[in-house]
Amino acid sequence: MVQHEEWAEIYDGVYSDHPALIEDAPFYVEEAVKSGGPVLELACGTGRVAIPIAQAGIEVVGLDHSPRMLEVAKGKAAAAGLSTQRLRLVQGDMADFHVGQRFPLVIIPFRSFLHMETVEDQKRCLQTIADHLADGGRLILNVFVPKLELIVEDWTGPHFWREFSHPRTGRRMLVWDTRTYDTHSQRLHNRFLFQELDEDGTVVNQYYRTLHFRYMFRYEAQHLFEGCGYEAEALYGWFDRRPFDEKSEEMVWVLRRGSS
Numbered sequence: 001m002v003q004h005e006e007w008a009e010i011y012d013g014v015y016s017d018h019p020a021l022i023e024d025a026p027f028y029v030e031e032a033v034k035s036g037g038p039v040l041e042l043a044c045g046t047g048r049v050a051i052p053i054a055q056a057g058i059e060v061v062g063l064d065h066s067p068r069m070l071e072v073a074k075g076k077a078a079a080a081g082l083s084t085q086r087l088r089l090v091q092g093d094m095a096d097f098h099v100g101q102r103f104p105l106v107i108i109p110f111r112s113f114l115h116m117e118t119v120e121d122q123k124r125c126l127q128t129i130a131d132h133l134a135d136g137g138r139l140i141l142n143v144f145v146p147k148l149e150l151i152v153e154d155w156t157g158p159h160f161w162r163e164f165s166h167p168r169t170g171r172r173m174l175v176w177d178t179r180t181y182d183t184h185s186q187r188l189h190n191r192f193l194f195q196e197l198d199e200d201g202t203v204v205n206q207y208y209r210t211l212h213f214r215y216m217f218r219y220e221a222q223h224l225f226e227g228c229g230y231e232a233e234a235l236y237g238w239f240d241r242r243p244f245d246e247k248s249e250e251m252v253w254v255l256r257r258g259s260s
Contacts, residue, residue, distance in 0.1 A: 107141065160174070218235075
């Protein structure tokens with residue numbers, strides 16, 4: 001099993017060429033600048049989105065459950081010359097937190113909302129966010145569109161996913177992907193196998209990481225958000241703001257809360 005320290009160390013490399021991670025940051029930076037700040041990012045991880053927002057001159061509070069992820073983010077922020085006033089990093093649970101201020105914009109990039117594995121956790125998260133939104137504030141998040149053809153595909157054996165270089169050792173890293181879909185509970189259990197290779201191609205280190213998601217369909221998500229007091233200002237099919245349609249692979253929700 002990959003420990004938190006190892007996962008935080010390789011996280012940026014694992015997802016370095018994921019299409020959603022290549023194109024989402026400029027979108028969130030634009031929305032952050034439009035809001036005027038401050039911005040709260042939930043599940044901020046290694047600071048992949050929070051740091052560019054802070055570099056654009058917007059005050060950011062980043063919250064994450066993993067202390068090690070936050071350590072990596074702090075190192076990257078320091079290397080970028082960002083002060084703790086510009087980017088404040090907080091350890092906490094995205095379903096139950098209190099950071100002591102309200103925000104015109106809260107963001108949850110890269111499908112992290114799907115880590116809320118029960119409806120109760122989803123509602124708790126949305127209510128806690130509402131408690132931190134300024135009047136008329138917005139919540140923007142993106143989640144993947146469940147594809148039935150992928151759900152019914154045989155994922156029992158490891159599928160080769162990608163290759164990247166280990167950020168510390170420089171060695172080749174191979175990533176294998178195994179998935180289990182529980183259609184009754186709408187849960188996806190994503191198990192990764194990481195193999196670190198030496199110069200001869202021999203596996204010198206091997207470990208696993210399992211991620212759990214509760215996937216949502218388009219109208220299920222809408223009913224959840226509306227039931228928690230949010231109105232859909234927009235639903236995009238990608239980060240270039242194209243309309244959401246039957247070909248979309250991502251749901252990019254722009255949600256607004258009314259005055260309290």
